[in-house]
Amino acid sequence: MDKAQQKISILGAGLVGSLLSISLAKKGYDVTIFERRPDMRKAGAIGGRSINLALSNRGLKALENVGLKDKIQESCIPMPGRMIHDLKGNLDFQPYGKEGEFINSVSRGGLNWLLMNEAEAVGVQIMFDHRCIDVDFDTATAVFDNGKSIEADFLFGGDGAFSALRNAMQKTDRFNFSQEYISAGYKELTMPPAPDGDFAIDPNALHIWPRGEYMLIALPNLDKSFTCTLFFPFEGETSFASIKTEADVEAFFNDKFKDAVPLIPNLKTEYFENPTSSLITVRCSPWVKGKTALIGDAAHAIVPFYGQGMNSGFEDCYVFDQLLEKYGEISDALLNEYQELRIPDGNAIADLALYNFIEMRDKVADEKFVLQKKIEKKLNELYPDKWIPLYSMVTFSDLRYSEAIARGKKQQEVMNEVLSRPDIEKHWDSMNFKAIIDQV
Amino acid sequence: MDKAQQKISILGAGLVGSLLSISLAKKGYDVTIFERRPDMRKAGAIGGRSINLALSNRGLKALENVGLKDKIQESCIPMPGRMIHDLKGNLDFQPYGKEGEFINSVSRGGLNWLLMNEAEAVGVQIMFDHRCIDVDFDTATAVFDNGKSIEADFLFGGDGAFSALRNAMQKTDRFNFSQEYISAGYKELTMPPAPDGDFAIDPNALHIWPRGEYMLIALPNLDKSFTCTLFFPFEGETSFASIKTEADVEAFFNDKFKDAVPLIPNLKTEYFENPTSSLITVRCSPWVKGKTALIGDAAHAIVPFYGQGMNSGFEDCYVFDQLLEKYGEISDALLNEYQELRIPDGNAIADLALYNFIEMRDKVADEKFVLQKKIEKKLNELYPDKWIPLYSMVTFSDLRYSEAIARGKKQQEVMNEVLSRPDIEKHWDSMNFKAIIDQV
Structure with a gap:
């Protein structure tokens, strides 16, 4: 079928829905977004759950894929590290990665605004005040609270942590789902x-x-x-x-x-x-049902402590786009590969984000943690392919999250042994680094 | 307040809803059950998801508490053990417990029928064809699909694995929930x-x-x-x-x-x-919200492999009844204690039930498993208070499920070491049993 005739509905004009619409419109699909809220651009205010976000490598790669990276980086403030404030107000700067590596503080509302504008510029129609209340999976039909029912060739739920599409899926047999709040x-x-x-x-x-x-x-x-x-x-x-x-x-x-x-x-x-x-974590499986699929927070809402909520959602869009390149159309094989790749990665970044709360609120102030960062920096300098600190794998690489978590675990075991050595803080610089690398 | 004036609504006239209604009516409450299906007693057929169930100690204790144990045991068929059929049709009988211990095969429909009759006999009103579609937590009001809204002093969701009360709770902030299907x-x-x-x-x-x-x-x-x-x-x-x-x-x-x-x-x-x-497992927390509480499968649906679905639901009713004895009325303190006791126990029996699928489909045919049963039987004979096989703790005792799982884990560690001893199958009867007991 001619793609120009293929109609795609996307629920949600948030960050992920908007980016997805751009990438699909650029591939020739006829894309309409349905957003439950009014147009935030008309209200003049910026909506959303938090004011700013940390944009990093995975998100930037997805933006680059649709030609928007440079434009968006203009509105970013680079953050090359953490500044730790102790009780007395003393400051300690801890770089996130190597020289030249940084994450970006970006306005959620500003970025969303820009993505909606870009979406409309490439032909996407955005219908505001359309709250989806039910979905027919076989006909990609969304039913809205204003009485409309709109059919398409395919429907995406990019409608966030409380997704209407996921809600509909949850009522079907054998849909695995969890929502867990932290305390x-x-x-x-x-x-x-x-x-x-x-x-x-x-x-x-x-x-x-x-x-x-x-x-x-x-x-x-x-x-x-x-x-x-x-x-x-x-x-x-x-x-x-x-x-x-x-x-x-x-x-x-x-x-x-x-x-x-x-x-x-x-x-x-x-x-x-x-x-x-x-702060909610949502996991579910499958992500695909009939002619519908979940993407972004709708599929894997995570806590914000790794700064990967938006980045992982953007990466979903990038992966879907690459699969479209590979398969040429939205086929069963494509959809299977999409969820087989992304469900484990969604679970991995959910786990990492939960863990990182402990790291941020507690460990960054710990001497052993600071020492570990120093040792890992050195290991990475000596063996840049063999030892990449977990934070860097997640933030500055595009290694699958599930691989990052597996490699990170192995590295942490090795580091735990190293850090338990007597007087390690005095002698770490003269260690046998080769022997350490051989263990991972 | 006079209990006779206190109105309690229960969603679901299944096994747990019916038993709960009896125990509350006997305490003097004015109880109405709302059941979404028609009266199965009029249809003459027996409904429900499975034909028969295994009733054991926890269920019987709850029935005894409302004076129904003897009546129900008349309709039970005792099953003192498993009969294993191998590929060739050879039989191997494995007792579940000690001499005189057995589980009971009972008709789900027959038991439900009897409990509904008993409920009506003690003054409970059962309203059929009432499907709850929404709940107001603060006023214990249930909204039904026939347009009625009925307020009460307290409302229980005994409405099973796909509970309407739980569904309403799930839409509120900070409600933890998971539904997982096995393959x-x-x-x-x-x-x-x-x-x-x-x-x-x-x-x-x-x-x-x-x-x-x-x-x-x-x-x-x-x-x-x-x-x-x-x-x-x-x-x-x-x-x-x-x-x-x-x-x-x-x-x-x-x-x-x-x-x-x-x-x-x-x-x-x-x-x-x-x-x-x-086959679904449902876990959630909290179980109490405003003037409402979950009970039975609505709170903790589990897979059937430990024969504890009904028994754990009946135990919820027993525990609630005991707490009413203690507190005198449905108070915040009672409700807190109810969920603090039962949520960990619900999670424990969910885990045990999932594990037991592996035991039933696989391990019961294993020589080491059979040997372990023999050794545990002997340990239990010698030290009846110190070593109780896990199956017996779950099925023949009223030890909290969470304690049973903890003691079971400890015992299994000890047994794993014992079973790894060389030629254990030949010498197990002459082991130092005291030394084993000292490890748990």
Whole structure:
């Protein structure tokens, strides 16, 4: 069939739905996106669950594939490392990777806006205020709450963590599904530009105030503000539940994030006015049913601690695009390969993201962790193909997440032994690195 | 508040909903059950997903608590052990427990019928053809597809693996939920009485034809028939998908279940006419929200391989009843204790049931397994309080499932070491049993 006659419906005009629409339209398909919300571009405000995101290699590769990488990198702020703030306000910069490697702070709303514009520019139609309430898998038909039923040749659910397509799939036999919330939630706070108009803290870093069971982070915005996010337990002795008054907020922040307090002038107001949001992990299988498929958060919503939510969703789009190159059309073989590749990778990045909360809130402040980073940096310099730190495999490579997690586990076992050696902190630089590499 | 004025709604007139209604009515509550199906007693047929079930200690204890144990045991067929059928038709009887210990084959429909009658006899109202489509947690209001909305003081979801109450909970924030299907399904087949009118095979056993990746089992019915169940992979070389013709069925059964074939006269017809059903495990948390709570399969649907689906649901009712004795009313403290006790136990029996598929289809035919059973029997005779085989803890005791699984794990570690000893099969009877007991 002529692709120009093949109609594709996509649920969701978020980041993944929009990018997918561009890549399919560029391949010649007739693509319509159905978005349950109104057009955020008309409202003038930016929607979405968080203000900024970390864009890295996998996401950039997918954007490059549709010719948008350079355009988007113009609106990014490079973050080559973490800036750790200790209790006293002392700073410690930990590079994420090698010289020249960085992740990018990007506005979720700005990026989404640009992708919707680009989608329309390549012929994609976006229908707003269309909330899907049911799907017929065999006819790729979406039923909307406004009474419309729209059939297509294929339908994608790019409609996020609470996907309507996935909801419909969940009612069918033998659909495996889980949704798990972590015990912490998050609250966003604003660090405006300094009185001189510049960034209040170093913009070329992802700032972390690691405090064991919880943490504050900050990512820079183009307007020279930072968006701070407090990740904090819902319940317990020190938690959203235990902080009840403005005095509680003040005392807690002064005690734990002293250097940040003067930089967040509306702390007390924002703390009580801004929502407390929860953090979900969604896994499911299969991702394909009849003439429909899940993609992005709809298939694998993850917690944000590896900065890979958007990147993994964009990688789904890239992988689908490559499979279209290989198979020429959306066939059963293509769909099988898509889910056989991406389900294990979705599960792997879900696991990595959960694990990284512990690393970010706790381990980055640990001397052994810092030592491990040093040793791994050296191993990578000496044997760049054989030893790639896990963070780099996930963030700066396009190795499958499932392979990254497997290699990372093996490397961690070796590192655990190395780190347990007596006086390792004194002698690590003169170790037999070859003997270490031979173990992985 | 006077309990007689307290209105309780229960979704589901299945086994658990009916038993729960009896126990609450006996405590003085004004109980109404809402069941989505018509009254199976009027249809004259027995409904439900499987024909017969294994009732054991936990279920009987809950029935005894409402004065129904003796009445129900009259309709039970005792099964003191497994009868293993090998490929050649040789039989091997493996007792489940000690002399006098047995599980009971009972008709699901017959038991449900009796429980509904008893419920009505103690004042419970059962409203049939009421399918719940939504729930308001704060007002214990159920909304039905016939347009009615019924409020109560408290609402239970005893409405099974696809619970409407749980569905409503799943849409709320921070509700953890998973549904996982195993790769095997099942199909029921009938073994009628022999030509002389008696059971075709020994009625006082649960018959198993263990064949590695799959198995056939048979449980006796009061009418002297057996209900056979084939547990079989959906896909693969030898699977529901690979058996396509009557000739395939005949060849497969003659090859693998030769001694059963002459006893299942309608094998070929039934194989294609009877449904192939899937096997789900559901876990969730919390079980309580506002003035509502989940109970039975609605809270913890499990696979049938430990014969504990009904028993664990009945135990939920027993535990709730005991908590009502303790607290005097349905309070927040009671509800918290209910879910804190039962969620880990629900997860434990879910794990045990999944594991037991491997044991039933595979290990029961293994010499080491048989030897382990012998050694454990001896250990239990010598140290009846210190060593109870896992099967017995689950089936013949009321130890919490979570404790049973923990003790079972410890015991299995010890047994693995014992079974690895050279020539253990020759010398096991003269081992130092005291030294083994000292390890657990």
